[in-house]
Amino acid sequence: MKNFTQLSDQELVTAYMNGQENSLSVLVERHKNKIFTSIYLLVKDRYLAEDIFQDVFIRIIDTLRNGRYNEEGKFLPWAQRIAHNLCVDHFRKVKRSPSIKTSEDHDIFEVLNFSEAGKDEKIMATETQEKVRMMIDMLPEDQREIIILRNYADLSFKEIAQLTNSSINTCLGRMRYALINLRKMMTEKQIAL
Secondary structure, three states: OOOHHHOOHHHHHHHHHOOOOHHHHHHHHHHHHHHHHHHHHHHOOHHHHHHHHHHHHHHHHHHHHOOOOOOOOOHHHHHHHHHHHHHHHHHHHOOOOOOOEOOOOOEOOOOOOOOOOOHHHHHHHHHHHHHHHHHHHHOOHHHHHHHHHHHHOOOOHHHHHHHHOOOHHHHHHHHHHHHHHHHHHHHHHOOOO
16 A cells, blocks of 8 residues: 555545544645645734644544545645634634725724723724624625735735635725625614714
8 A cells, every 4th residue: 555645635534534543644744834824824923823723623633533524635725715714713703993994095993092082982982893893794705704804814915815716806896895885884874983
């Protein structure tokens, strides 16, 4: 039989699912740089990237052990999609405000004043931030993803295009529609920022 390093990804996955634990370490070693780099480019924090990288392989192991893997020879794109989804999940949980400019060059998410705010101003700012987060969650998936990656992860449109397997123009269009939808929701809900 071939040495594990000579096997294809699919053969290594099959070997792992058949109880040959060492085959997984070959898969990890083979793809760790690409997966880690894609995570790091999104989160821009080495320690956080390491945590998410570990979570990716925990998900992979769980999926393989439960016999739910069916990507048929596309291990790396599948693993990178898991990494991407975990990064997006991380940014959804983060409690900071994104910064998006309106057509009038105003920051639609800027609700905090840099001078010492009173208790009532802080409460209003927190409520407004929550409303904005809720509106972002109401956007279609592709638009929400662009907002999160651009404003929470601070990625360029080129990086987002590569990560989502889209063209830069598609990403720009999704961002444009996301901003239009957010403005429309703000008008309907009469949110003053």
